[in-house]
Amino acid sequence: MNAFRTTALMAALIVLFALIGRALAGPGGMLVALLVAVGLNAFSYWFSASIVLKVHGAEPVSADEAPELYAMVDRLRQRADLPMPQVCIIASDQPNAFATGRNPAHGVVAVTTGILQQLTDEELEGVIAHELAHIKNRDILTSSVAATLAAAITLLARFGIFFDRGDRDGVFTSLLMLILAPLAAVMIQMAISRSREYAADREGARIAQNPMGLAHALQRLEAGAARYAMPQAQESTSHLFIVNPFSGALSGLRSLFSTHPATEERVARLEEMARDGSYRA
Known part of the structure; x- marks a missing residue:
């Protein structure tokens, strides 16, 4: 299912990229955009994880450099029956974390310095288990590909204003693409993100064997x-x-296009798991 989802995402973004190219520069632009999109898909498969890590300044750490964090990841990944992922730290006061990599054998768990300072061990375990769930569910390739290609679509749309087709319709089309293309990319991200967050919360609660640790963590992270x-x-x-x-910074209409489900709903679902004991299944 995850392989199908990644393939469908790549196909959707290729089509979107090609349509933007056609709107901006006609059939020739469509062909060029199509070739670029295919190349970006191949590139993002192999290098999207390293790009994401570099963009966020994520530095790998060893067991000697971060013994408590490394031991926690190692303990939880064994419980999840996963290979040991690379562990990275991002220098940021904001408490947050993500996972990336093209498959479980190349998984990466990245956390901020803020999350290490502000969460309890129980809460941090919940977060790490959530990220390991993304690796176990093979969400990370889909997410990394979406990040790379959505950024490319947004960039192409922004360059569209410089495509001079010599008529008023061309200027209008460029302005329309500047607005609609990034919106379409966000909609694709939303389609894959909200459902996978709920799934990772459920699996993370099972890995950590403690839904409330993750529930409390989500509230503090928000x-x-x-x-x-x-x-x-x-x-x-x-x-x-x-x-x-x-x-x-999300408010009003922007909150409608958030790639994450409401924290209150995520917490409510975890509380329900704690009450009915389904995390032990």
Whole structure:
């Protein structure tokens, strides 16, 4: 199912990229955009994870450099029956985390310095288990590909204003693409992000054997995102994080296009798991 989802995402983004190319520069532009999109798909499969890590300044750490964090990840990944992922730390006061990598054998768990300082061990275990669930569910390739290609679509649309087709319709089309293309990319991200967050919450609660640790963590992370900015974060990669790093700035219509489900709903579902004991199944 996840392989199908990734393939469908790649196909959707190729079509979107090609349509933008046609709207901006006619049939020739469509062909060029199509070739570029295919190349980006291949590139994103192999290198999207390393790009995401570099963009956010995530530095790998060893067991000697971060013994408590490394031991926690190792303990939980054994419980999840996963290979040991690479562990990275992002220098940011905002408490947050994400997972990336093209498959479980190349998985990466990245956490901020803020999350290490502000969460209890029980809460941090819940967050780490959630990220390991993304790796176990093979969400991470889909997320990384979406981040790379959505950023490319947004960039192409922004360049569209420079495509001069010599008529008023061409200018109108360029302006329309500037508005609609990034919106379409966000809609694709939303389609894959909200459902996978609920699934990762459920599986993470089972891995940690403690739904309330993750529930309390989500509440504190939501408050932390509102209090602390993360300069390294990008709109095109916000769906990778356990909570939206821009959630503190989301209001009105922008909140409708958030790539994450409401924290209150996520917490309510985890509380229900705690009550009915389904996390032990």
